[in-house]
Amino acid sequence: MASIADILAEHKxxxxxxxxxLHDVQKAFGHVSxxxxxxxxxxxxxxxxxxxxxxxxxxxxxxxxxxRPVLKLCRAEACKARGVEALVPIADNQxxxxxxxxxxxxxxxxxxxxxxxxxxxxxxxxxxxxxxLEAM
Amino acid sequence: MTVRISDDAVAIACGADEVAAAFIAxxxxxxxxxxxxxQWLEPLVDIDGVGYGPVSADQVADILxxxxxxxxxxxxxxxxxxxxxxxxxxxxxxxxxxxxDYYASEGWLGLAxxxxxxxxxxxxxxxxxxxxGRGGAGFPAGIKWQTVARADGEQKYIVCNADEGDSATFADxxxxxxxxxxLIEGMAIAGFAVGANKGYVYIRSEYPHAIAKMxxxxxxxxxxxxxxxxxxxxxxxxxxxxxxxSLLNSLEGKRGEVxxxxxxxxxxxxxxxxxxxxNVLTLAAVPWILAHxxxxxxxxxxxxxxxxxxxxxxxxxxxxxxxxxAFGITLGELVxxxxxxxxxxxxxxxxxxxxxxxAYIPPEQFHLPLDYEAFAAADALVGHAGITVFDDTVDMAQxxxxxxxxxxxxxxxxxxxxxxxxxxxxxxxxxxxxxKNVEANLALIADxxxxxxxxxxxxxxxxxxxxxxxxxxxxxxxxx
Numbered sequence: 140m141a142s143i144a145d146i147l148a149e150h151k152x153x154x155x156x157x158x159x160x161l162h163d164v165q166k167a168f169g170h171v172s173x174x175x176x177x178x179x180x181x182x183x184x185x186x187x188x189x190x191x192x193x194x195x196x197x198x199x200x201x202x203x204x205x206x207r208p209v210l211k212l213c214r215a216e217a218c219k220a221r222g223v224e225a226l227v228p229i230a231d232n233q234x235x236x237x238x239x240x241x242x243x244x245x246x247x248x249x250x251x252x253x254x255x256x257x258x259x260x261x262x263x264x265x266x267x268x269x270x271x272l273e274a275m
Numbered sequence: 276m277t278v279r280i281s282d283d284a285v286a287i288a289c290g291a292d293e294v295a296a297a298f299i300a301x302x303x304x305x306x307x308x309x310x311x312x313x314q315w316l317e318p319l320v321d322i323d324g325v326g327y328g329p330v331s332a333d334q335v336a337d338i339l340x341x342x343x344x345x346x347x348x349x350x351x352x353x354x355x356x357x358x359x360x361x362x363x364x365x366x367x368x369x370x371x372x373x374x375x376d377y378y379a380s381e382g383w384l385g386l387a388x389x390x391x392x393x394x395x396x397x398x399x400x401x402x403x404x405x406x407x408g409r410g411g412a413g414f415p416a417g418i419k420w421q422t423v424a425r426a427d428g429e430q431k432y433i434v435c436n437a438d439e440g441d442s443a444t445f446a447d448x449x450x451x452x453x454x455x456x457x458l459i460e461g462m463a464i465a466g467f468a469v470g471a472n473k474g475y476v477y478i479r480s481e482y483p484h485a486i487a488k489m490x491x492x493x494x495x496x497x498x499x500x501x502x503x504x505x506x507x508x509x510x511x512x513x514x515x516x517x518x519x520x521s522l523l524n525s526l527e528g529k530r531g532e533v534x535x536x537x538x539x540x541x542x543x544x545x546x547x548x549x550x551x552x553x554n555v556l557t558l559a560a561v562p563w564i565l566a567h568x569x570x571x572x573x574x575x576x577x578x579x580x581x582x583x584x585x586x587x588x589x590x591x592x593x594x595x596x597x598x599x600x601a602f603g604i605t606l607g608e609l610v611x612x613x614x615x616x617x618x619x620x621x622x623x624x625x626x627x628x629x630x631x632x633x634a635y636i637p638p639e640q641f642h643l644p645l646d647y648e649a650f651a652a653a654d655a656l657v658g659h660a661g662i663t664v665f666d667d668t669v670d671m672a673q674x675x676x677x678x679x680x681x682x683x684x685x686x687x688x689x690x691x692x693x694x695x696x697x698x699x700x701x702x703x704x705x706x707x708x709x710x711k712n713v714e715a716n717l718a719l720i721a722d723x724x725x726x727x728x729x730x731x732x733x734x735x736x737x738x739x740x741x742x743x744x745x746x747x748x749x750x751x752x753x754x755x
Contacts (some may be wrong), residue, residue: 157528246444
């Protein structure tokens with residue numbers, strides 16, 4: 140597994156490298172810890188507050204690890220029009236998978252849709268959504 | 276026999292990989308191509324031009340035995356035949372990462388012509404085309420390019436805004452996944468025209484397939500666009516980064532907070548340098564314009580809305596997908612004729628045009644032509660031309676509440692009316708939904724909307740009132 144120092148070295152010649160670094164740290168460790176923020180800040184000559192400000196601004200970055208598998212369910216308008224809200228009680232009635240709201244996967248004519256990691260799923264109905272959750 | 280199946284995200288999400296695997300298991304060669312954009316038919320299987328869809332893996336044997344019902348020739352399907360595809364001319368036909376396919380379909384012709392005619396002539400061509408920014412604001416692209424070209428500075432940038440966050444929009448995604456070289460060519464033309472040697476494509480993290488395709492395409496095309504260099508940057512789940520100044524801050528590694536304008540990004544943009552920020556569709560239209568001439572592009576369209584617009588028909592609609600057509604087509608034609616009405620079979624209650632910041636429009640206004648000025652005059656916006664169709668089960672008070680909730684979740688926090696107003700808006704709409712002091716609270720929402728509209732720097736706080744107030748205006752019965 141890459142260390143934070145490796146990741147920092149990989150991005151050292153980029154302009155504005157903070158977001159690519161944070162993406163890689165999150166990918167390698169599952170979250171961006173306080174220690175990681177300290178190390179990144181020091182390497183980029185930023186304050187810890189600046190790095191913390193960026194990490195907390197963006198929905199993608201987690202400050203703490205998530206132990207459960209995560210499913211992102213689109214709850215934007217087009218998926219609402221296609222019935223995603225009816226799937227929400229299914230998500231709420233279980234706790235094994237963390238179901239997060241996401242606003243738009245660009246699959247707006249074939250919703251309701253969801254994403255797990257980089258995999259996308261469309262035309263979800265009760266049965267398909269349950270199967271998807273159970274398989275995680 | 277050639278079997279073609281799309282590898283775009285919609286096709287994959289609907290099971291295209293499994294269908295392709297079934298054809299391969301049956302001994303057939305499969306070409307993975309871009310999507311035709313008929314999303315209700317995905318996974319769409321194209322065998323020597325004849326279509327089948329939506330196909331599941333267990334139907335593959337019947338298709339090969341020729342006992343499955345076919346859709347006929349795909350190119351003759353009314354959904355395709357009625358379009359004017361300039362930007363999406365290759366959709367469904369070419370392999371996204373095949374340079375051979377791209378060359379064989381006018382690829383790199385626009386860039387070659389631009390280099391031949393020179394930088395100023397290339398800008399003049401874009402100016403003559405009447406191309407306006409496709410991200411939503413509709414600012415003339417040629418004027419932006421001219422401003423950057425004339426700006427002082429050794430270092431200039433081309434930034435492609437691929438942070439397509441509006442619900443019901445997916446045209447940018449389809450360009451990046453289906454025809455990435457076209458976007459790269461458009462950026463290279465822009466770089467050549469204004470003297471920029473570096474381009475960034477800022478792609479939202481919700482689009483992993485687009486990110487992968489763009490990164491692969493940039494590697495394959497690097498030698499063709501040199502000395503211009505393109506780099507992909509991935510967003511991090513902030514809707515507001517689709518706003519150009521917020522996007523620039525994000526690219527610089529900062530919080531995606533909106534910047535006050537002026538200074539214009541054209542003069543002081545990325546890292547304070549002169550920068551073109553154009554939407555994917557704007558840059559993707561450029562190779563065609565350079566290859567065929569500005570006047571040829573301007574011959575399409577209506578009034579001051581020139582050219583074609585890739586319209587995205589989505590939500591509860593029977594025939595959803597990508598429909599590229601000249602400006603001027605009416606909403607009614609798009610929703611009822613092309614879209615075929617709702618998928619649920621119930622009556623259409625309204626559509627939302629332009630994403631979460633766009634107005635809700637009732638069928639009484641379906642005579643509106645898709646045209647920046649005509650929409651603005653009706654208190655609506657074209658935006659990125661995404662249309663979400665709703666049937667008569669929709670609760671418009673809930674949709675108005677959602678508009679405020681979305682603004683509260685996504686506000687960057689810079690402007691008080693947006694940051695606080697959106698949360699107060701949710702609370703006030705909750706009161707209305709609960710039937711408490713309805714008239715007084717509706718007056719409060721109207722007042723709050725005015726404050727947000729005029730007191731916010733960007734479209735997030737400034738346009739959230741559009742869906743809220745249009746829902747109240749056209750569907751008062753849902754609030755009382």
